Amino acid sequence: MAPGSGTRPERRGQPPGGWMVLAALALLWVSHAQGGGKPGCPLCRTPTLAPGTERSFLLELAQRQILKKLHLSERPNITRPAPRVAVINALRRLHARRDGLPEPFTTWHSPDADELAYEIISFAETEITSPSGTALRFRFSQGTGRDVHILQAQLWLYLPAQQIGRAQVTLRVSLAGALLDEKRLEARAGGWHAFALLPTLQGFFRRQETMLRLELECHGCHLNATAGSNSSSSHQPFLVAKATVREAGQRVAKRSLRCDQNSNLCCRKDYYVDFRDIGWDDWIIKPEGYQINYCVGQCPLHVASSPGMASSSHTAVFNLIRAHNTQTGGQSCCVPTRRRPLSILYFDRHSNIVKTDIPDMIVDACGCS
Template sequence: MHSIHVSREPTNMLLSSASTLPMFSLMTSLLVKGLEAATVVGTTPGCASCGIQPMEKDSEQRLLIEIAKQQILNKLHLKERPNITSTMPRAALLTALRKLHAGRVRPDGTIELEVKINDTKDQGYEIVSFAEMDEMDTTGAQPGLTFQFLQEQGHRIQVLQSALWLYVRSSDTPNSGPRPTATAHIYLSWPGESGSNRTLLLEKILDVQKSNWYTFPITHTLQAFMDGGQRLLQLEVTCIETGVAGVNGVSQNLCELGKSMDMAHQPFMVAQVRLRDDPKHILQKRSLRCGDDVTVCCKKDFYVKFKDIQWQDWIIAPEGYHINYCMGQCPQALAGSPGIASSFHATVFSQLKANGINTAVSSCCVPIQRRPLSMVYFNSKHSIVKTDVPDMIVESCGCT
């Protein structure tokens, strides 16, 4: 009897030695062929993906299909494919999909999975940047706040929401009238030919009866800054008491900035952002797909249809699996390029090479971006499971 179950277990648990041996031997076979090919073309035998020669098409397909099978079974913690002796009625399958929020059944009986908007590259994350402060100069200009934002090469950031946090101290001027207030002005500052230029971003009335943190929305400003590819965002801030004359008839600036500032009150900026596709970057990734005339590091596409390997009886969706892989040479100009190396292995070897330490390992063509594979399938207990298997599909390749 079929049952419905939503998988909550992590898919990156350690595998037993029994389940990893087949996969290990298969990958070893592929690496050995790569090393043999590397020897043929005269490349350094230390990175199987560099200079790899194409295998015979039938041999390559058989090997990749077996690798795909073992990878799926290992990721799903199955020792072997479930033995499904009966098919599920269409009505029961529809009910299961509704409860799993997994997708819909097409007229031909196949399953269409829901397209997830929030995949890995669309997930939002938060950036916090603390201000570096420039002291007030002899011209009387207000202390400047400098924020640094670094964008990874090849990626563009969409700012969902952003705010500047400032600590404003309470007014110490005797006031018998209404509640004391201050007017905050936030300026965008940039260097010009005749000193610094600035433009007013926003103005806000603050209640300064007691010291407190205040937020100032600057989403559009930060987005324009990011789109311009700049690294340093410079702001000027004033919080002048309203209608109150301080010492020498000059109103106080209640924004706690400069040397007298308590470091616990250092201004900071919080931004909720997400990566967005850069059309130029997309074209670049597409141009790195392997072809007859491509010898540098590239992505080799390979698609396995579950129906062709008789696995459609236990894998309900999707209809197949893209077992892409990386191959090709890594010229010295590409080795360790910023934004290319993404794995721990790549980071370690890049640091060793940067410090003049001979690693005896050549630069390798490796996956730099992967995405999960959403699956609906029968497990060994004939329960329907829906899960997102992480890091299954290679999206792009690069050199370590």
């Protein structure tokens, strides 16, 4: 990912231990689903989060899970980080293959075994179209019969510091005249800025197009510098995305379906946690985030008690909630049936670089208990 900045709140206090953390957060989930004086969906049918609460709920869950499984009472306070050159050199040595060539720590796995996972980085071809406008073109190769699912997409633009002129500048990104994102920025600050592109890029790949053309308007700044008209410029605009690709005809496992608007049966809902959003990008080196997927949906009798359903802490959590919720009756719950570890590279409190695999962090498939 490109460089970014943001607040880095320190997290203090002792998180509850074991599966009680999940129980507390799951109970919070239920309170959101059934709050506001209106009867919510019965638990273990279609638990939902109130609008605007999903993000805060999942970010809190991610923080508690990582700290607990790393046996940390709080996030490390990095006061004297190692020099960047030293870190890069250490990572190069850590990931060197037997033949001596580097193997970057950028590999990640798709939630489904029959999907291929990709990280896409595309640099823009630029063309100045007016004193305040420029066109950004991104080219992609698309094969026929491929189902591309975009998990995350951002456009990164560099704004040079303005020594004269306005106190603020406005950057607008549009597609075919439709505004996608807009930011008002302090002109003297400068730096890299990200613009959200997930729905736009998902629609682009769904239409099987090969060239994405965005319009950039910059009011109050020098657009030549912002657009990085020199192709060798280190400030050239670029697009970065995470995606999974499924080839045509590949089988989809019945119990690992992604949630969509066409079904309310037990399914896996995907959510990407970016460590910058919780201020943890200063001590977690790699990855930049991870999929904190969760299970949601109805469990009718004909899919309940699926063969091979393994007991887990998630099952215990929802059983605890069901015991305190008379609406659920004896109906089974939609819970994880397959999980995998998260590989993580981070600074400890002594600024040592540590690499480890945190077990059972990413939900791959869901089923009915």
